[in-house]
Amino acid sequence: MTVKSIQTLVSEAMQEIKTINADDAHKMVEDNECNLIDIREARELEKTGSVENSVHISRGMLEIFLDPNSVYFQKGKLDQNKEMVLFCAGGVRSALAVKALKNMGYEKVSHIEGGFGAISQSKFKIV
Incomplete structure (x- = not known):
């Protein structure tokens, strides 16, 4: 049995x-062209703050919450017609998460290179 490393999974x-x-x-x-989704864990947000205008969905709940039948869509928190832009702390989890969403059938989905580290050095407001 060959188990792929995280580096291999991310590279793929x-x-x-x-x-x-x-x-x-x-x-x-x-x-107003995207849903900005922070997939970091709650404790990470508590330490570093949240990105203004982002929706928090932890990585572990992503596929559940992005099911079109979920409460997130039903309550209007996400617009299925807009691109889903994901970020994590550094870009590893979000890369894997985008691949998972593509496997679900999402076509308009991307992630932010460098994650929260890059975001905090950009024009985004941290709250």
Whole structure:
């Protein structure tokens, strides 16, 4: 049995997914073209703060909450017609998460290169 390393999984995912930088993501948020989704764990947000205009869905709940029949869609928290832009702390979890969403059938999905680290050095406001 051969078990793939996290580096291999991320490398494979990166070949299949769309990656954008923090500035492009900020413009998409300003233009109301995306759902900005923070997939970090709650304790990470408590330590570093949240990104203004982002929706928090921890990585472990992502596929459940992004099921079109979920409460997130039913209560209007996410717009299924807009691109789903994901970020984590550094870009590893979000790369794998974008691949998972593509496997679910999402076509307009991307992640932010460098994650929260890059976001905190950009125009985004941390609250």
